[in-house]
Amino acid sequence: MGSGSYGRRPIRLDGGGRANAGMFDDPFYFDLLAAQNGLAFCPGGVGFDFFSNANVMAIILDIPNGSVGLDVLPGVNFWGSVQIGNKQIDRMGRPFINLFLVGPLKKNQNAFNKNKRPHNDPKRFGTVVNNNVMALGADEATAAVLVAALLPDVMQYSRQAESMFPNGRGLADDVANITLALLTSNPAATDCVDGNDGEFSKKFPYLAAAH
Numbered sequence: 001m002g003s004g005s006y007g008r009r010p011i012r013l014d015g016g017g018r019a020n021a022g023m024f025d026d027p028f029y030f031d032l033l034a035a036q037n038g039l040a041f042c043p044g045g046v047g048f049d050f051f052s053n054a055n056v057m058a059i060i061l062d063i064p065n066g067s068v069g070l071d072v073l074p075g076v077n078f079w080g081s082v083q084i085g086n087k088q089i090d091r092m093g094r095p096f097i098n099l100f101l102v103g104p105l106k107k108n109q110n111a112f113n114k115n116k117r118p119h120n121d122p123k124r125f126g127t128v129v130n131n132n133v134m135a136l137g138a139d140e141a142t143a144a145v146l147v148a149a150l151l152p153d154v155m156q157y158s159r160q161a162e163s164m165f166p167n168g169r170g171l172a173d174d175v176a177n178i179t180l181a182l183l184t185s186n187p188a189a190t191d192c193v194d195g196n197d198g199e200f201s202k203k204f205p206y207l208a209a210a211h
Contacts, residue, residue, distance in 0.1 A: 010204060017063035018204055025198035025208035026054040028095065030176040031191040035100065039136075041180075047192030053211050060205045065159055075158025075167075079118055088116055093154040094166065095175050101129045101150065118152035126151060136183050146183065171200045171207070 010018040032050035034041045041047060068076060079093035090113050092098055102112045102125055112125060126147055133143040157168040165173040172195070180189035198208025 013061075013063065015064065015067055017061060017067075019062070020060045020205045021058065023055050023210040024058045024205070025196070025210055026051045026056045027171050027196055027198075027200070027207055028175075029193050029196045030095075031193050034191060042190065042192040045192065047190075047194075049193045049197060052197040055210045058205075058207060060207065062204050062206075068157060068159060075156060075160070077118075077152075077154035077156055079154045081116070088114055091115065091118075091153070093118065093152070094150070094179075096179050097129070097150055097153040101132045112153075118154050121152035122147070133183060138183070138185065142185065171196070 010020050013019055028051050029049045030051065031041060031047040033048060034043065077093075079091060081088050081092075082090040098109055098112055103109045105128075108125070108128055112121075115121070115124065129151060130143050130147045133146050134140065138146060155168065156166065161167040164170060165175050165178050169175060174194070176191045176193065177189060180191065181187050183189075196208065198211075200206060200208055
């Protein structure tokens with residue numbers, strides 16, 4: 001039985017890639033409760049990993065880096081969505097965009113989740129994201145730059161740039177701290193959650209075993 005994969009064997013792909021699917025430890029670590037409490041991070045100097053002991057169903061693709069898009073900037077964009085039948089109910093590229101920068105109004109989040117075309121994001125959600133970024137303390141000029149960088153909500157990856165979030169996301173990249181530093185213009189911004197509760201593997205399928 002493979003670690004965390006419930007006995008599934010990797011599927012070999014044409015071109016040298018591999019695929020697997022199954023239950024694994026949730027690789028996201030973040031103090032969600034503090035974020036929902038007015039971004040009041042590090043109460044008492046500590047953080048709580050809301051996703052500790054959580055599992056996810058994961059589809060893992062391991063493909064040669066040379067097969068990913070063109071060898072020029074900006075590379076490729078990708079995102080994930082969830083559908084029930086023909087109805088899309090969720091969409092995400094980068095963490096936080098939907099939850100904090102499109103929300104907190106549920107109607108905005110619902111509209112965002114139903115939008116199947118990320119290239120529409122700047123037109124449909126640019127104003128609300130701009131307002132939420134300014135509410136975090138950014139001035140008008142800085143907010144405009146951030147909105148242009150954050151929308152459309154897609155994860156970007158280029159072989160020509162450093163392999164670290166937001167150019168893709170390594171499992172150990174602290175996306176919460178990186179995003180908070182970007183949004184608040186404070187390089188030391190942190191949610192006081194410094195790592196995942198499970199140990200990532202250097203071997204395929206890389207994610208930590210399910211709990």
